[in-house]
Amino acid sequence: MKVGVLGATGYAGQELVRLLHRHEEVKDLYLGSSSVAGEDYESVYPHWLDQKVGILQDENIPDLDVLFCALPHGLTAKKTSAFLARKIKVIDLGADFRLNSAEVYEEWYKIKHPASELLKDAVYGLPELYREQIRGRSLIANPGCYPTATLLALVPLLRKKLLQTGYLIIDAKSGVSGAGRGVSLGNHYAEVNENFKAYGVASHRHTPEIEQELSRAAGQLLNVNFTPHLVPMTRGMLVTIYAKVGEGIQEEELRRCWLEQYEQEEFIHVLPQGTWPQTKFSSGSNHAFLQLTLDQRTGNAVIIATIDNLIKGAAGQAIQNMNLAMGWPEGQGLQGTALWP
Amino acid sequence: MKVGVLGATGYAGQELVRLLHRHEEVKDLYLGSSSVAGEDYESVYPHWLDQKVGILQDENIPDLDVLFCALPHGLTAKKTSAFLARKIKVIDLGADFRLNSAEVYEEWYKIKHPASELLKDAVYGLPELYREQIRGRSLIANPGCYPTATLLALVPLLRKKLLQTGYLIIDAKSGVSGAGRGVSLGNHYAEVNENFKAYGVASHRHTPEIEQELSRAAGQLLNVNFTPHLVPMTRGMLVTIYAKVGEGIQEEELRRCWLEQYEQEEFIHVLPQGTWPQTKFSSGSNHAFLQLTLDQRTGNAVIIATIDNLIKGAAGQAIQNMNLAMGWPEGQGLQGTALWP
């Protein structure tokens, strides 16, 4: 099995390398990087010293079974049809194939979609919600980190019509690694540390992705308020969601819906009542944790989900998708609980 | 002018000492501490070395002009009438006099109110909203930190009927110092660092305080969803609020309402459009920063306010209240912008 990673020096790319390096089926690893091609991987990441991961390469992508694309949006889609023609399965960690509609993509990403003809072939790769559609596929759109946490919490409840859809408030918080390895004043240590702020208010590009999948679950078009915040920590993501429950619905029915959906899942955990998720429960692992309560005074459910933004929110989920696409056990290469403390 | 602080070794108490020490009208400072009475202040806080702040004392409270009570709830109220009888003005940083109703207090704090007969004499000390009622008063309930940030944002808008009240979602985030100096596993460094979590979901004691004051502003009883979260940082507080705007109300009217309310205020700042509050804007200062937008897709306003939880959210606001009670310039002893970075 030969597997490649485009964008292997970014944070999601590096996490892919770490996970693929210990994956039993992966024998050969191609590392792509346009910016530092020709260098040893360990010259970029010295903690890989002596691990013989290989040399970063550009352009001439060899014959591969699977290629992970961890590139900024707009770059992957241009090359995808060529990869597919070569029978390389493509798992895109970027945004190019997540939205079904090229128009919506163009509205939010402000560029023309580079390969809209492929959208119909892509599958939205959230295994716990769309497992059967993902199996054996060749073009998989790996979900965004915020959508992953949000959809795991809401989709089962919306499918079962347990929530009203008049307002859905998604107040999200992420560690700084989600912004990637590119330097900017906004991610400068002294500006982020001991600081907390919202960003992308009412304009973040994960909004249409969340709305697309929630609408699909609810069977009707709906809109959400989605507000991401930057937490002074490196890893971790937590979303706090507020929604009106359906007439007469009790907390127990919400909880039961989750348990039914997730009781067989290796990576999704409904916490015991009263134990609220902490981002550290997921840190360094592919596990997600859920909790909710129904506030009787307002009739709103308060729903919280947490994941590691770089693993279940990116590289780990991409490995799950590879495993499904190739027909291997879904959790292969992803075992292990969080690093604590 | 002789001023005292009960609970002078807690974080809010220490912040009071810092601010009072540089206050021009305060000549004499009484430091109360039941736990370490008899020790020099600098033996508890070595950074006060050589500043000659004084010795911590218990019990025999001398004749004072003003006494700040920074004690856990239930402890201050018992002693208050004796202080008032001695003509000592009392500014309570605890919760005992914030709620108008002893019943509501007992429901949320799970103890009988120790001095319900004094509730009618207490004023809720949020100067920018209730300035005239505070002037010259003898018993002032200093607001909680979460209520301060929330009320500064919402009260003007509710007074002008610019928001609907069907749902008010208050998603709040605080640094760890808000939990005080008492040690616990939940505030142990290794458990909090690189971690983010909600706490007190649908049960935090600042909820009835927020509801009381918002109901007063709206002229009708209302309920809120209030969810506090713990941010891995020491200082700072930010609240993200979601509310449906009134029929036909535009963003500009919301903004104009704030500007009219706050344009003369020394400590409250409406940021220019597009600049969102960061907790560090307030850190180490008494300043609050506000921003909002109207999400046209949902009709919800997204409203954000930030303060330093220990200053505008506790000790700084208490000094404002002292200044008003004594007839001094309201901002005395509180000048200065945030410490950056």
Place this chain on the structure above:
Amino acid sequence: MKVGVLGATGYAGQELVRLLHRHEEVKDLYLGSSSVAGEDYESVYPHWLDQKVGILQDENIPDLDVLFCALPHGLTAKKTSAFLARKIKVIDLGADFRLNSAEVYEEWYKIKHPASELLKDAVYGLPELYREQIRGRSLIANPGCYPTATLLALVPLLRKKLLQTGYLIIDAKSGVSGAGRGVSLGNHYAEVNENFKAYGVASHRHTPEIEQELSRAAGQLLNVNFTPHLVPMTRGMLVTIYAKVGEGIQEEELRRCWLEQYEQEEFIHVLPQGTWPQTKFSSGSNHAFLQLTLDQRTGNAVIIATIDNLIKGAAGQAIQNMNLAMGWPEGQGLQGTALWP
């Protein structure tokens, strides 16, 4: 293979559980905890939900092949001879068997050694330096975290007489998790965050352990200055060492000595010249990284080593020792590079 952990809810204990849980030879895991016996492991650590680790137990230790003792000093030694009599191999992560001399133990730990008759049977379990002595042994003293980092750097150089011993300055820095899970004001988040300090100056209990092993390497008694500092981070340890090089010794000889010692080692890495260790290189892994330079202006070598204090500095090294004691591949269950970022 049945393995036990005493002190399974402490940080080192929990890290042992994490590593043992994925260790191929370990089929059955006994979890000991005197404080919360009877509880599910996941009630203490919710991120273990659904992992079926087991119930915490007290007292009646079953028949085991290996028992890890992650208890405060003084507690393990009392019970050790009974374990050994039952043919249970003991790996002690505490301090009771690290010092060869009961007198030195009593001087630094201020208690009488509970089992000084066993000291002669114990081996100091630093595999890269004492591998052959560890193989097959039944009583292994797992080194302290600071000694591990220090000895990996200095022992090869001292054995080869490349350093003078007139002064050896060890300036050490550790993340807060090294202090364990017990709460105290000194490890309270708001007191540690955005703060840096020395502690245990000229009195830390790892000093005699370091001196014992350095003296053994140098073939002469020597003393060191050892000053630990607390870094506002959870994991990681870095030591900066200053020593006069031998007459005429060049940097290249120091480096060559290290390379000869460590070139076959799976976990010890001499970084390329000019790349200095960062604690994050080791974080979450069993790997150690080394670098040095010879400051020509002073004749002192500046030597830096970094490890993860909870893995190579505790639980990971203990697993190496188990593997050696049992005759398994030494790195089993310890694969994987650092979690980055």
Place this chain on the structure above:
Amino acid sequence: MKVGVLGATGYAGQELVRLLHRHEEVKDLYLGSSSVAGEDYESVYPHWLDQKVGILQDENIPDLDVLFCALPHGLTAKKTSAFLARKIKVIDLGADFRLNSAEVYEEWYKIKHPASELLKDAVYGLPELYREQIRGRSLIANPGCYPTATLLALVPLLRKKLLQTGYLIIDAKSGVSGAGRGVSLGNHYAEVNENFKAYGVASHRHTPEIEQELSRAAGQLLNVNFTPHLVPMTRGMLVTIYAKVGEGIQEEELRRCWLEQYEQEEFIHVLPQGTWPQTKFSSGSNHAFLQLTLDQRTGNAVIIATIDNLIKGAAGQAIQNMNLAMGWPEGQGLQGTALWP
């Protein structure tokens, strides 16, 4: 009194603005910035909103009484003689006038000194050590942050010949703000947080500055080992120093020497025996804290000093120098203890 700041948007520049804004003698403030000239100060630093600090300006420096230059090395010296000719007192927070020797400057800074003829007119502005030489002066070299902490600790002891000079080990630790506001991967949040590393090993440019001043105190040329480290925190600096005490010297004599030097000082504090400095003791203030012990086992003194790198290590000390140059009370505008927690 009219005062200017060149480099007013850097971190040291912004701290100067904060301190000057509350300084009673400063009526008019000129803000220089080549990069964002023409913008309001609050557009760069929104927390200055409504404070009316002014507009950033380039080039045409008006008539000023004092000009602070907070620019990278090499830029200030070129313009200095023109400023001096206009009777503007210059306080340089850069490195151009700290070293007495243009040759040493050129060796370490790798550029030709732009104004070596002015070196003889410059005074090294460390008030507690050279107060009388600073009074009334027109060209003051504000010391580096590491030298400030180091010299406060060592100069008195060396002047009194209480230390031997065979080896002086200075192991220094700084918060990230010392690296300034310029973005780089090395100061990217996700790379620095939960990480600790040395940098500039045996090559940092503060080395010759430290050696110059220590040699002057000792009355003989001497060399030091100086190793700076980066701590995952924003503010604060701590140096740990190891030196052999003179024959027969006891700890008490070292302490007495410090107390004699500093007992009248407003900003320098010798902590009570056994209380070790923490960077947070100084954070947000101009205060420095000192402690030492004599390790009888090695004959080495362990000496620790802490300051806020941006205040006593930069802007605060520069204000002290302005006060001395202008004949005002030395501590004016600098009152206040650390912000805690």
